[in-house]
Each structure stands twice: as structure tokens, then as C-alpha cells.
Amino acid sequence: MRFPSYVTLLLASVHTINAFVPLNGRNVKTQLKAEGTNLSGPPYSGPSVKPILDSIQSPDDMKRLDMRQLKQLANELRWYTLESVSKTGGHLSSSLGVNELTVALHYVFNMPEDDIIWDVSHQCYPHKILTGRKDKMSGLRQSGGISGFCKRKESSYDSFGAGHSSTSISAAQGMSVAKSMLNKRSNNCIAVIGDGAITGGMAYEAMNSAGYLRSRMIVVLNDNGQVSLPTGTPSAGGTVPASQLSTYTSNLLVSKPFQDFRSFAKSFNKLLPEEIQGLNKRIDEYARGIVSGGTLFEELGFYYVGPVDGHDLENMVPILEKLRDSPDDKPVLLHLKTIKGYGYPPAEEASDKMHGVAKFNLGTGAQIKPKAGNPSLTTVFANSLIDCATEDRTVVGITAAMPGGTGMDIFGRRFPKRTFDVGIAEQHAVTMAAGMACEGLKPFCCIYSTFMQRGYDQVVHDVAIQNLPVRMILDRAGLVGNDGPTHHGCYDLAYMGCIPNLTIMSPSDEIELKNMVSTCAAFDDGPTVLRYPRGTGYGAEKLQTLFGYKLEGGEIPAKGEVLPIGKGRIVRPAGGFDKNKINTRGKERKDRVAILSLGTRLHESLKAANEIEEQDDKLGVTVADARYMKPLDVDLIRQLVDDHSVLITIEEGSIGGFGDHVLHFITLDGLMDDGNLKFRPMVLPDVLFEAATQTEQYEQAGLNAQHIKGTILRLTKRVSVPVLEEA
Secondary structure (H helix, E strand, C coil), rough: CCCHHHHHHHHHHHHHHHHCCCCHHHHHHHHHHCCCCCCEEEEEECCCHHHHHCCCCCCCHHHHHHHHHHHHHHHHHHHHHHHHHHHHHHHHHHHHHHHHHHHHHHHHHCCCEEEEECCCCCCCCHHHHHHHHHHHHHHCCCCCCCCCCCCCCCCCCCCCCCCCCCCCCHHHHHHHHHHHHHHCCCCCEEEECCCCHHHHHHHHHHHHHHEEEEEEEEEEEECCCCCCCCCCCCCCCCCCCCHHHHHHHHHHCCCCCHHHHHHHHHHHHCCCCHHHHHHHHHHHHHHHHHHHHHCCHHHHHCCCEEEEEEHHHHHHHHHHHHHHHHCCCCCEEEEEECCCCCCHHHHHHHCCCCCCCCCCCCCCECCCCCCCCCCEEEHHHHHHHHHHHHCCCEEEEEECCCHHCCCCHHHHHHHHHHHHECCCCCHHHHHHHHHHHHHHCEEEEEEEEHHHHHHHHHHHHHHHCCCCCCCEEECCCCCCCCCCCCCEECCCHHHHHHHCCCCECCCCCCCCCCHHHHHHHHCCCCCEEEEEECCCCCCHHHHHHCCCCCCCCCCCCCCCCCCCCCEEEEEEEECCCCCCCCCCCCCCCCHHEEEEEEECHHHHHHHHHHHHHHCCCCEEEEEEECEECCCCCCHHHHHHHHHHHHHHHHEECCCEEEEEHHHHHHHHHCCCCCCCCCCEEECCCCCHHHHHHHCHHHHHHHHCHHHHHHHHHHHCCCCCCCCCCCC
């Protein structure tokens, strides 16, 4: 029996494992510095010329490069990404973190025949540069330019469009199944997903299915320890990443030498006599059970490889080649450890890792932002919620991995034990809030409008049907600008408005936002929805001159007031705010127009009313703020219909929202039966708004003051509408 000697030899080989340890960050940075990069700044700088990158028109051009050239390409690519984003703004650090991975994937695989699916795809800038869009980076996230995310219509190299998280594994499995059923020559489908996105339940649903069906695919887990935006916000879970899975994968990193030993043992095993290979396999499986208890991913049916240094091309390339050439159909999870913002010290050191940036100074990392003005509406919301929580210990806040975007980071610094970051898990967030409400807490579930789409069934099933007082706070409602169609909050009025039991409100300005936060906190008779847009407040001066507020001492009130449920207000009567001025406008009903606004289009409505009355001395324009979509202020609507010949509703939402609810009411109430009312809803057109500034998008949507003026002038027959003749 010579087995013991072979086993002893195999186990003893662990002492030589240092020869197989991947390069650490210091090794890679030394290589970068040697290639003309100054990382000891500021000022920081990269190579002044990029000969290898300039020679790459498509990934096919990369196949001729050797390893030294690949490393140089990665360095040039990183700095081209930095230079480009410094001029346009965008998602920076995620792209820097997958720079080497992007090079390795495009070197090993053959797109577009092979499919690489980037989860969320905000990290796709290096991918775009290598796939023929290098010269288009100056238009990144600009009107008429390329998207900041993957888009199938933009390039055949964008296998799957994205913008929301946790979808890549499902898409990759679907592609793999289709390739197999259609007998396609190659079946390589790679899903790249971060440790934040993999907290989403859909990712686990997909892994469960892929393991069960044995779908051939590679899932690359990009583990950078950045689950939330930003990670480290004080909360009930502390300041660690908001994910037990992140803790789990961090623990896997502790066993990194064992993983290297395991890889070595497998290659070494082939050199041993066949009669002992089976024994060695059993020893390997037994050892894995002792060290890690078996990995979660292996229990789901995946073959687990890692952890691997995600910035080490010399290690990643052969691993990916081996996985590519494997005849086995078992799905694989390749676990990479990366650093978000890698290779650019300002990004590595920033608390948010420079995740999303404005234009910035490349030498210092300092972002070029407008001078501090009025506070953002998100900040106004957060501070108002703090006021409520100070007076009521039952007020708590929930976010789904977006504490910075929803104001929960501000709330968390004041009330960490009452702040709950659940990771990218909107469904869970909504139902968790419902459970809290059952026991007497007042949960404020703070989620972007576009992301609340992911928790829709829970809103219906777990909140509305049970009439639980969950406060759903939808930030980024309406058009959001450069992130484009995946991030606009266009649909919430339509998809929330059809659900019974909901009270839905939308503020027109920062004072109304404060009031509505207080109203939500005080309302316990059912669920509430408060939607507000991306942007800043107007400031005290404009609130007084344009909105007609009478502010004590010229200051915005520090705290909000509780509003009556379902009651709007007339903001501007015909003729303006001057009560001492005799109003001679709108003597005849045909010259009286009413604008009923929901949300922040009130600003443009007031501008339009002022300009119209300056232009026409007969027209009288009344502007009202509905405040609520549900319940509608039917008394206010009846008053406006009775007193005016034209009623225009305006909102920053899609077809099927506020205007449709008003139209439904006035028709059922018989208010249009005599034919004396002209009604027009102004909504977002039924199109997808691509990346542009918010101002440009409002112009495209036709929701600015000039468009409201045009609608009024046409309906009051001040201008004629040309009739288009058939060609």
C-alpha cells in the first residue's frame, strides 16, 4: 500500500503554494507605474499616448496581443476611461474596477458570437471603448450620444440592455438555453454581476434554475465590498456592507491559500497513478467540507472557482480560457476580488468611491459642481423625516441599497438604529415595511420610483389589500436626466393610481414636500405614496414672487404642517396675486382658463399664466395645485369646471396617471355633458426618453411653460392649428 506516501506528498505541496498566489494590488500598481502612470500625485496622470488602444477597433484586434501588451492595453484603457468621464461625468469607479476583467473577457471570448452580459451595466465604459465606440465617448450620456448603459440597439456587442440590477444571470441562462436548443456552434454566456447586485432575489432565482437545469454559463462575481451607495452608512446593521452574503464572500477570501492549493492539487493529481486519483478526489472534497462547509454556490449547483485577484491578467486569462474550453455543461461561478475605483487614488479613497461623478479635474479628482445653492429635494425630505422621527420614536426608514440617493444616509447619521438598508431587495423592503406597520411602527420605505417597479406585487398584496400604513417615498419621480430610460420615474402615477386604498400625493415645491412628509407621518388610516422629482428647491425669493407664498421674515418654515387629505388649493387666481388690483380679465367664460397641476410642473404653469396674461389682456388664467391624485379633490375640480371654459391638467408622468383620473371623474360626474368644457391632459409622451439633461428632456416632452402657453392659445383660438394635408 503506497497510498499514504502519495497523499503525504500531495498534502505537503501546500508549503509551495506561495508560488501560485496571484499578484496583489501593489504588484499591479508597480506595473502600471512602469508604464508611464503617475499614482503618487496629485497631480495624477496617465500615459500621454496610447498606441495599443489606438490600434483596437474591435475585440478581434486584441487576439494578437501578448501578455505584456495586454497589461499595457489595460493601463491605456483605464486612463482613456478616466479622461473621457472627466469631461462628461458618469459612473466612474465601477468601470475602473472591472478594467482588467473587461480586457480579459474580450481577449478570451469572441463577441458578438459569445455573449457577455453586464449586470446593471453602469460599469460598461471600458467595454464600449473596446467595441468600436472609443471615439463616441465624448457624447457619453449626452443628448444624441451613446448611453451610459448597455443597449442592444446601440451595438451588436451589447448582448443585453440593463440599468436595473440582478438581471444578468437570468438573461445569460436564457441565452444559453436558446443556443443549445438551436444547436449554435458556440455556447459561451458570461454574466458579470457585482456583490451588490447579487443581493437581489432575482439573482438567486436564476442561480437556482441554472444549477437545476445545468445550463452552461459562467457567472463572474465581481466582489468589491460595495453593496450600497454609499456603503458604510450608519444603520441598524452597523456600517458594514448591507449584505450577509458580502460577509460570506469575505470569509471565503480568508481561505484563499486553500483555493490556490485546491487548484494546484487538481493539476498535480493528473501526474499521479490512476488508482489513487479517486482517493485524492475524495480527500479534496473532504478537505473542502472541513474548511468551508461547502460553498453556497456549489450547493446551488455551480462549480465554484476562486477567489481570484480581479486585477491580475496573468491569472484571469488562463482561468477564463480553461472555463471557455471546458466540455462540461455545469454552470460556473468565478469569484473575483476587485477594488472599486482601482488605479485612481481619488476614487479608491473617496467614501462613495466616486461612483457617480460630475465632470472632474483629472489631476486631483476634484469634481466640478455648481456653486452651492438651494438644498436638494432629497435633503429636504431627509431633514423633514428627521424632524418627524425626533418627535415620534416609531418612525423608521428603509432603503434598498440607495441610502445616498434617498436621503437615508442623512437620516442614518441621526438615527442609525432606526435606519434599515436591506440591500438591492425592493420586494423585501416593501413587505418588511408592511410587517413593521403591523406591529405599530411607522415605516418610511424610501425607493426610487423606477426601482419601486420591482416591488409592485408586494405593494398590492402585502400593503394595499391589508390597508397597512406603509409610507412609500418615491424619489426621482419623473424625468431624471442623463441616466436615461431605465432610471426615469415616469410610470408610478399610473401603476400606483390603479390600486385601491392608496393615498397618493406629490409636492410642487420644498415647502409642500415638508408638509407632505409630516402628513404621511400623521396618517395611520392606510398606505401613502409620496412622489417627488430629482432636483433642488426654489428658494425663498422665488417661492414668494412666483408661487405667492407669504413667508414670515422671508424664511422658509423649518418644519412642515399636516395637510388635509385629498384637498388641493388655488395658487394663483386669474389676474395674479395682487388683491388690490381690479381684475378685468375673463369677463366671458370662454376667456377663462384653469391649469390643474400635480407636482413640480406647477412652476412652469405659473410662468405660463403670467406670460399669457401679459400677452393677452382678456384672458384670465387660474392655476391650482391638486396636491393629491388619490383621493382627488372633487370639489376643487367641480369649481374649476364651473368657472372656466378650458381645463388643462399637467403632470410629470405617463399616460394613465393624474390627467386620466381627472378625466374619468369629470365624465362620470357629467361635467362635460353640455359641451361647454375643453379638457386637455399634458403628460409625458408615450416614448422612451434617452439620455439628455433634464431641461432638454422637459423640452422634448413638451411640458415647459412655452408648451403650456401654446396649449392655452390653441384652445382659446388665439392661434390656429395648421391642418396637415395628406401627401
